[in-house]
Amino acid sequence: MFKIAVICGGPSPERGISLNSARSVLDHLSSEHIEVIPLYVDYKKNFYAISKAQLYSNTPSDFDYKLSSTARKLESEDLKTLFQEIDLVFPVIHGHFGEDGQLQDLLESYNVPFVGSGSQSVKKMYCKYTANTVLKTHNFPTLPSILLTQDDDCQTRIQTFFTQHNLKRAVVKPIYGGSSIGVSSVESPQQALDACRVLFLQKRGTKALLEPFCEGKEFTIVVFEGPLGDPVPLIPTEIEMDYSNNQIFDYRKKYLPTNQASYHTPARFENGVMEQIRTQAKEIFKLFGMRDFVRLDGWLMPDQTLYFTDINPISGLEQNSFLFRQAALAGLTHQHALHHVVKSACRHFHLACPSLMGEVETPRTRAPVYVLFGGKNAERQVSLMSGTNVWLKLMRSTHYLPTPYFYDMQGDIWKLPYAYTLNHTVEEIYNNCLDSEKKTTQNDSNRSLLALQSALGIEQQLSLPPQRLSLEDFLKQAREQGAFVFLGMHGGEGEDGTLQRLLEEYQISHNGSDSQVSALCMDKCLTGETITRFDHPSIHSLSKKSLNALTLLSKSKKEIFALWESLSRELGSHRLIMKPRCDGCSAGIVLFQSSHDLWLYLSFIKKGCAFIPANSFANQKEVVEIAASSTEYLLEPYIDTDTISIQQNKLHHIAKAGWIELTVGVLEKQGKYQALNPSITIAEGAVLSLEEKFQGGTGVNLTPPPVEIITEQATQKIKELVALTAEVLGIQNYARIDIFFNRYSEKIIVIEANTLPGLTPSTVLYHQGLAEKPSLAPHALLERFIVDKLASQQASQLI
Secondary structure, X not given: OEEEEEEEEOOOOOHHHHHHHHHHHHHHHOOOOEEEEEEEEOOOOOEXXXXXXXHHOXXXXXXXXXXHHHOEEEOHHHHHHHHHOOOEEEEXXXXXXXXXXXXXXXXXXXXXXXXXXXXXXXXXXXXXXXXXXXXXXXXXXXXXOEEEEOOOOHHHHHHHHHHHOOOOOEEEEEOOOOOOOOOEEEOOHHHHHHHHHHHHHOOOOOEEEEEEOOOOEEEEEEEEEOOOOOEEEOOXXXXXXXXXXXXXXXXXXXXXXXXXXXXXXXXXXXXHHHHHHHHHHHHHHHHOOOOOEEEEEEEEOOOOOEEEEEEEOOOOOOOOOHHHHHHHHOOOOHHHHHHHHHHHHHHHOOOOOOOOOOOOOOHHHOEEEEEEEEOOOOOXXXXXXXXXXXXXXXXOOOOEEEEEEEEOOOOOEEEOOHHHHOOOOHHHHHHHHHHHHHOOOOHHHHHHHHHHHHHHOOOOOOXXXXXXXXXXXXXXXXXXXXXXXXXXXXXXXXXOOHHHHHHHHOOOOEOOOOHHHHHHHHOHXXXXXXXXXXOEOOEEEOOXXXXXXXXXXXXXXXXXXXXXXXXHHHHOOOOEEEEEOOOOOOOOOEEEOOHHHHHHHHHHHHOOOOEEOOOOOOOOOOOEEOOOOOOEEEEEEOOOOOEEEEEOOEEEEEOOOOEEEEEEEEEEEOOEEEEOOOEEEEOOOOOOOHHHHHOOOOOEEEOOOOOOOOOHHHHHXXXXXXXXXXXXXXXXXXEEEEEEEEOOOOOEEEEEEEOOOOOOOOOHHHHHHHOOOOOOOHHHHHHHHHHHHHHHHHHHHHO
16 A cells, blocks of 8 residues: 655645645545545644544634644654655645745655655745746846845835836735735835735734736646656646736635636637747746646736746645646546656655556446536535535545536536536636537647647547536436436525426436425525424524515615614514525625615615625625525524634633524435534624635634533534424435524524535535544545435335
8 A cells, every 4th residue: 555645734824725735635546555644734833643534624723722632743753653654745735834845854854755846946936036036047037026024124115116117006925925815916105015014913924025016917837747757837727807906816716716716728828828838837847946746827918928926836736726627628637637746756756656547446337426516696606616526526436427517507507528627617617618619620729738648648538528408408318327416506496496396307316305395495484484383492493584675675765774673673683684585605694783784785786796895794704795696685683602713722712692603414314314413613704704614724613512612412412403403394315404502591593404505625514424423434425415315215115
């Protein structure tokens, strides 16, 4: 067995993204030939041997506070012993310690083989100022810049720089780090000075870089090392976004699918420009003495000048990262892309690289599963994340053969090639599918890809284009092939019973509940009424008031203010939550504290805004997507929960009225219900944001709840009450039920039931499955959904 230690975590703000990368290595390299062993580095640079389950956490904060009880700390001798038992190390720490040469120095001191460039090469790459100097020395075009330190007379130097280059806009960034953390767009010397001071106060380093803002087209390119040791640049990706109002390609746009940024792979540049980017990337790879792989970011200016502005020694490896997108275009799956990198490292250290053959049975022995995702509602991007993740995880199944199908905004279904499935948003997938139909010939593109495959030592083959189907044809095809349709849909017709009803008519097996239960649980009012009618002393629903947006928009400001006062009295609170009646994923959910808040919210709807900007309302930390298709909304009382936070690796709990927000997964098989371990969901603002729910590296989920907050006996009662709630609602197969639990009365308030909960890479359902005894790994949990549903259907047919 070939042993690969994946090292993740680290002291930088990018440590959450590091978990995403480590999870990809675990998911796609683990096999009968390769064992992946996770090692974690905390913010003090201590090493720990952690469980594989911890890699599925949203963020290190999920487990940092209990490392002493859930992981084994590795002292210097322990680390030395472990490295002697390891064949290869795969470092995926982003930012400080992982990409500045420190970790590479350490690995070299232990004489342990590792993936990626050596320490001296990494040190030159990581410091933006040093890298810029090296490039300039070797005649690469570079942006003018100045290095600012805490001890400098920054104000004078900044003013001189603005004047000298006649700047109207500039960028201030830390000289170390990535993911756009700490990067600011500024329009004046004073703003630049303020941005520097913030960087220094936040301890993002003692040095900052000031350079002009590029008025060009942003791109990124991954370079692999070829079988003979020569650099092989992949196909560049163009990043398209609106840079007005000081917007930049920031952390949220990079790691959460939104329409605020679009990616084009290949980039929409002329062939000559594409080759120039690839040629220069190849030269830079050689210049810095890089190994295995790297990602370079840059700009194409209007005069066709190329600037390479950032070098990423360890490219992010989240499921639809630039590396995987560009590798897929060259014909490499996630597994084969990572194996290619490992093979390159093995060659450098004269190791025999393990084969990938023989780990999955031939496709003929695997039952077909059609994974369907997309749609047109506010939850479509989360659906893309869920569907893609389900597809990728089931690809490793020995029982099921998954195929990705995209449900577009017009109601058609597309059978997708591998590379198309890794797009950033549903809009990108749709546009690429349409473009593929328009192209009558792709000879130039095909020749380039075949040349790239040859350089990488890949068997020369090109994927088929996407195939468009009507919904009816999709259903007929699924029925004829006996396929199980795995719905990765959220909200709208994917979760309200519409698709379920069609699948039932065609007698096609699918995950989740049937059409009637789906329709019931999608409607928060009907869900609440069902809970209230059940009349259980420990299971409750909040009072709700249904509102029609179109009716409200016709009212005057005075009438809206009067309505607010009336509703506040009726619901018994002046703090009310506004939410769509039939949508989820935090779409349109905002805390109102005054009549003005209601009026402001309606103004966003009236303007047809796609989202509500961050900080528009009190305690609204992030952008809130607006559920464009919703006309029916709900107002309900706001529950003020206990304050729970993780600070300095310590759990802090400030009790209030005893309410804790929890989310609990439920499994059903043949009428028997099992509630999984609850998760405490910690919101930074008034309500849980889209990022905190679904963006890996963001949000905190404590699974199971810490006993100092919720006792084991209370946790057991929660599971019993949630299982009973699922039975009352008629849940089938699986679901996620969100609740408030009171620590004093041990009663629950049901918030909502999600019949098709998110299955993104770090969803709480995976946390909860892994916390079970025996543990359910993510791919095993997904397989269980299919097996349990088929078993329940067979049992019902026998009755």
